[in-house]
Structure formats: structure tokens, C-alpha cells
Amino acid sequence: MTSLASPANAAPRDRNTSVTALALLSLGLLVWFFEPLGALMQVFVERHGSATAALELLLVPVGATLIVVLRTMVGIEGFGIFSPLILAYAFVRLGTVVGLLTFMALLLAVTPARLLMDRFALLSVARTGILVAACAVVLFALSAFAPAYLELSSLGLPVVIMAGIIDRFVTAQMDQSTGEAVKLSLFTVLAAAILATFLQWGALRGAVAATPDLALLSFPLCLLVGRYTGLRVSEYYRFRAVADAGSVGAGKSGASGAER
Amino acid sequence: MSRFAGVLGLNRRELELIAPKNPRDRMIQIAQSKVNTKRLLEANDIPVPKTYAVLSTRRELSTFAWELPDDFALKPSGGGRGCGIVVMVGRHGDGWRTFSGRPVTRRELAFHVIAILTGDFSREARSDVAHFEQRLSSSLDITGNPTTGLPDVRVIVCDGRPLMAMSRIPTLASDGKANLHQGAVGVGIDIPTGLTTHAVHDGQPCTQHPDTKHDLIGARVPHWERFLDLAMRAAVLSGLGYTGVDLVLDDGLGPAILEINARPGLNIQIANLTGLRDALTALKVAGS
Numbered sequence: 001m002t003s004l005a006s007p008a009n010a011a012p013r014d015r016n017t018s019v020t021a022l023a024l025l026s027l028g029l030l031v032w033f034f035e036p037l038g039a040l041m042q043v044f045v046e047r048h049g050s051a052t053a054a055l056e057l058l059l060v061p062v063g064a065t066l067i068v069v070l071r072t073m074v075g076i077e078g079f080g081i082f083s084p085l086i087l088a089y090a091f092v093r094l095g096t097v098v099g100l101l102t103f104m105a106l107l108l109a110v111t112p113a114r115l116l117m118d119r120f121a122l123l124s125v126a127r128t129g130i131l132v133a134a135c136a137v138v139l140f141a142l143s144a145f146a147p148a149y150l151e152l153s154s155l156g157l158p159v160v161i162m163a164g165i166i167d168r169f170v171t172a173q174m175d176q177s178t179g180e181a182v183k184l185s186l187f188t189v190l191a192a193a194i195l196a197t198f199l200q201w202g203a204l205r206g207a208v209a210a211t212p213d214l215a216l217l218s219f220p221l222c223l224l225v226g227r228y229t230g231l232r233v234s235e236y237y238r239f240r241a242v243a244d245a246g247s248v249g250a251g252k253s254g255a256s257g258a259e260r
Numbered sequence: 261m262s263r264f265a266g267v268l269g270l271n272r273r274e275l276e277l278i279a280p281k282n283p284r285d286r287m288i289q290i291a292q293s294k295v296n297t298k299r300l301l302e303a304n305d306i307p308v309p310k311t312y313a314v315l316s317t318r319r320e321l322s323t324f325a326w327e328l329p330d331d332f333a334l335k336p337s338g339g340g341r342g343c344g345i346v347v348m349v350g351r352h353g354d355g356w357r358t359f360s361g362r363p364v365t366r367r368e369l370a371f372h373v374i375a376i377l378t379g380d381f382s383r384e385a386r387s388d389v390a391h392f393e394q395r396l397s398s399s400l401d402i403t404g405n406p407t408t409g410l411p412d413v414r415v416i417v418c419d420g421r422p423l424m425a426m427s428r429i430p431t432l433a434s435d436g437k438a439n440l441h442q443g444a445v446g447v448g449i450d451i452p453t454g455l456t457t458h459a460v461h462d463g464q465p466c467t468q469h470p471d472t473k474h475d476l477i478g479a480r481v482p483h484w485e486r487f488l489d490l491a492m493r494a495a496v497l498s499g500l501g502y503t504g505v506d507l508v509l510d511d512g513l514g515p516a517i518l519e520i521n522a523r524p525g526l527n528i529q530i531a532n533l534t535g536l537r538d539a540l541t542a543l544k545v546a547g548s
């Protein structure tokens with residue numbers, strides 16, 4: 001009733017949806033009966049001795065789906081999808097708390113480099129290069145003093161990502177506003193922390209280890225979420241004034257209360 | 261949460277308005293190129309800031325004669341969110357100066373052009389085109405009060421008809437910029453009458469300009485018919501079914517179009533204290 005699509009083009013869209021749903025359902029049933037990933041997992045364990053490495057891989061779709069849900073349904077929107085995902089892996093390796101502290105340390109340590117760059121007019125690619133280099137050097141210095149079990153030195157890839165986030169923070173700060181930059185960075189880190197906690201959750205790991213085909217649920221889930229037209233949780237907050245006004249003075253601005 | 265039924269969110273804007281109404285090729289040709297937009301509108305006698313020069317390669321920059329007037333704006337063609345725009349308001353020696361009086365040399369401008377060409381201000385760092393254009397200015401905002409910076413009028417046009425409108429008035433906090441998230445005031449405009457209805461500042465409803473304390477509500481927007489007419493014509497010309505047309509009231513030109521957005525923001529709902537879904541319903545009822 002409240003759909004914006006006109007009735008004329010609603011029909012083919014509905015048919016498309018039911019065809020897709022039917023196809024998905026039959027695919028789902030096939031997976032249910034044959035458990036293809038389960039069979040592959042047995043082969044994997046026979047050849048490699050343990051399921052650990054395979055489990056990490058199978059958790060990637062789960063993580064990606066969670067990020068999609070966080071963005072489109074909750075409204076935790078940071079710098080893209082990849083930044084929180086890879087940052088989450090850095091957090092998993094370091095532990096979320098140590099990961100967060102490392103990230104803060106980097107952010108602080110890199111600020112002087114940032115201020116220095118402000119004094120020279122630099123193209124943004126050069127700026128990014130300097131930030132990545134500075135992050136790596138600072139992390140190297142930190143890792144020299146860190147306890148051995150933290151494995152700070154195995155952070156090559158996450159360093160690049162952390163530097164990337166810091167770079168986008170700097171860019172957003174210059175182009176938009178510090179508030180906006182802080183918000184985006186906080187959301188990136190928040191999404192990564194939620195994801196890291198989720199990926200380390202014993203029950204989830206156990207379930208995916210026992211039934212690897214659960215990872216395939218990511219496909220229908222993303223399909224569903226990709227068609228979600230409802231408000232994000234954050235939008236209930238953002239537009240609260242509009243909702244309040246609507247309930248008091250309905251029909252005031254030409255938009256008569258057709259909804260109620 | 262039925263109180264929110266009339267509010268349009270990002271997900272629905274994408275799936276039910278932009279995807280079906282805005283063809284990809286038009287988005288790339290028009291909405292992502294201010295130079296193209298201006299060419300198209302100019303050819304149809306719609307007032308836009310005059311283009312002084314377009315630079316698309318470093319080669320063109322190295323042979324550029326720098327014959328520019330005393331005031332102008334230098335902008336990336338594809339940028340968004342106001343990134344990379346510099347406005348010169350007068351001469352200073354060999355060069356120019358900004359609104360705040362900072363002198364800017366030719367060398368600095370050339371460097372800025374290179375930054376634009378490299379893609380520093382475009383999405384995904386794609387290489388971009390730089391252009392110099394006529395500086396627009398308004399001494400009065402749409403409520404008739406003196407203003408610093410350049411207030412604008414945003415009209416959302418859906419299938420050729422105006423859906424919702426607002427004006428963004430700069431504040432000291434927004435540093436002359438007309439962006440709500442940078443602290444500008446948003447003032448909702450009733451489309452049939454051209455009267456201002458509500459105002460928001462920092463997400464909170466207000467009735468006065470935060471700096472000058474002028475009343476913002478109940479003012480009649482000058483040239484309102486003209487604003488609407490230009491916005492509708494530009495939207496139809498763009499070939500995009502759902503757009504946000506940005507106009508300004510230039511002291512010399514009168515109402516003129518600054519740009520056309522293919523993904524107009526949702527804050528306009530707060531400035532009007534009305535949901536866009538409610539407005540769409542009303543538009544459909546009125547149209548049938």
C-alpha cells in the first residue's frame with residue numbers, strides 16, 4: 001500500500017521475486033540434502049589434518065554478511081565494507097582490546113606526520129604513501145617492546161588497512177568536518193569490533209565447523225537484505241523530529257495524512 | 261513505528277527512486293559532470309554561472325594564459341560535497357584572494373588544478389576535469405536578510421514535478437558554506453506558496469537564524485515561480501527522474517542553477533518536518 005512502485009510495474013517485479021525465491025528454495029533444499037561444503041570439509045581434514053584454516057575461510061562470508069546487515073539495517077556506516085572487515089581480522093589476531101589500543105596509538109603517533117603534511121601542499125597519493133610508511137614504522141617501534149605473544153609483527157596487511165582508515169580520516173577532516181571524520185572512523189572501528197567479537201564467538205565457530213554449509217546462508221541473507229527498503233535503526237534517531245511533527249500537525253504541509 | 265511511515269530512508273531512496281528513475285548513463289554524463297550539466301542547461305537558455313575555462317590535462321594547464329576576471333570559482337567537474345571548490349573574490353598583486361582575505365598565487369591555483377586533475381576530490385580518486393567559472397553571490401538570503409556566503413535553494417523534482425524544497429543559509433559555524441552537516445540552517449519552503457515553513461539547525465528545529473537572530477519562518481521567497489520553473493525544466497532536461505536541483509539567487513543573474521544532484525540528500529525532510537514518502541503520496545494523489 002505504501003510502496004512507491006506504481007501498480008503497473010509492480011506485477012513483473014513480484015513475479016521476478018517469486019521465481020527467484022523458488023529457485024533459491026530448491027537450491028537450499030539441494031544443499032540441505034547433500035551438504036556439499038560438509039563433504040569438502042571432510043576431504044580438507046583428511047588432507048590437511050585439521051579444520052582450523054578452512055574454518056577461517058568459511059567465516060569470511062559470515063563476516064561479510066554481518067557488515068552488510070550493520071550498514072543497511074542498523075546504519076553503522078564507516079569507510080566502506082573492506083575497511084571494517086580487514087580491521088576486524090587485525091582485531092581477531094590481536095584481541096579486540098589490544099587491537100583497539102594499537103589503532104589509537106597509531107592514530108596519535110601519526111598526527112605529527114599529518115600536521116607536517118599540511119605545511120606542504122601534497123597530492124593525496126603522496127600523502128597516503130607517507131601515512132602508510134609512518135604507520136608501519138610506528139608499529140615496528142611498538143612491536144619491539146610488545147610481549148612476544150601479541151604477534152604485532154605479523155600485521156603487514158592490517159597496517160595497510162589501519163593506515164588507509166587514518167588517511168580517510170585525514171581526508172574527511174579536511175574536506176568535510178572533523179566531526180564527520182570522527183564519526184566515520186568511530187563507526188568503522190565499531191563495526192570492526194562488533195565483527196571481531198562475533199567471529200571469535202565459540203558457538204558460531206562451533207556451528208560453522210560442525211555444519212560448514214551454514215556459510216552458504218550468506219547468499220540468501222545478502223539477497224534479502226539487499227532488497228530491504230525499511231528505515232535503518234540510525235534513521236529512527238536522525239528523523240525523529242520529522243516523525244514527531246507528523247503526529248502533531250498531520251496534513252500541515254500539503255502531505256495530508258494518507259498514511260493513517 | 262508508524263509515525264515513521266512517511267519518512268524516506270536511504271535504502272528506499274536507492275531501491276525505489278534512484279534505481280528505477282535515474283539511468284546510469286545519464287548519472288555519469290550529467291550528474292557527475294558539472295561542466296556537461298552547464299553546457300546542457302546553457303544551450304536551453306537556463307541561467308548558469310558562465311564557464312571561463314575548462315582544463316582537462318596538465319598540458320592544457322601548462323599553456324593556460326590565466327586570463328581570468330577579478331573574481332571566479334575554481335571547481336572539480338565531478339566532485340561532490342563541496343570538496344575541492346575554491347572561490348576567489350578579488351585581486352591581490354599578481355594573484356587573487358579568498359573571502360577571508362588570504363592571498364592565493366597563480367602557482368597555488370595551478371597546484372590546485374593538478375590536484376583536481378589527479379582526482380584528489382573525485383569519488384574513488386578517478387581523474388577529473390577542472391573548470392573556472394563565474395562567481396555567483398547573493399547579498400540577501402531568501403528571507404530578505406543580509407547574508408555572508410552563498411545561500412542556495414534545493415528543489416527535489418520527481419518525474420518532472422517539484423516534490424519538496426528548502427533553502428540552506430550559511431552561518432558563521434558553517435564558514436559561509438551551505439551544507440547542513442557543516443552547520444548551515446535549513447529552511448523548508450512550501451511549494452505552492454513559496455512561503456518558508458520550518459527551519460533546522462544542527463538537527464534541531466529553530467525559528468531564528470543562529471547568528472543574526474532574524475526570523476526565518478513565514479517569509480515569501482522572491483522569484484519563487486521562476487525558481488520552480490527553472491528546477492523543473494533542468495530536471496526534465498537532465499533525463500533523470502529523481503533529482504535535487506541546486507539554485508542560487510545571484511545578485512546579477514537572478515535565479516540560476518548551480519548543479520543537479522542524482523542522489524539528493526534526505527535532510528530536506530527535517531527542514532520541512534515532512535517525510536518524502538508522504539510528499540510522494542500527496543504528489544500521486546494530486547496527479548491522478
Ligand SMILES: Nc1ncnc2c1ncn2[C@@H]1O[C@H](COP(=O)(O)OP(=O)(O)OP(=O)(O)O)[C@@H](O)[C@H]1O
Pocket residue numbers: 309332333335339340341342343345347393394395396397409410412436437438439506518519
Ligand atoms: N560559482 C560559484 N560562485 C560562488 N560560490 C560557489 C560557486 N560554485 C560553488 N560555490 C560554493 O560551493 C558550494 C558547493 O557548490 P556545489 O553545489 O556546486 O558543489 P558540490 O560539491 O556539489 O556540493 P554539494 O554536493 O554539497 O551540494 C556552494 O554552496 C557555494 O558556497
Ligand SMILES: [Mg+2]
Pocket residue numbers: 506519
Ligand atoms: Mg551542491
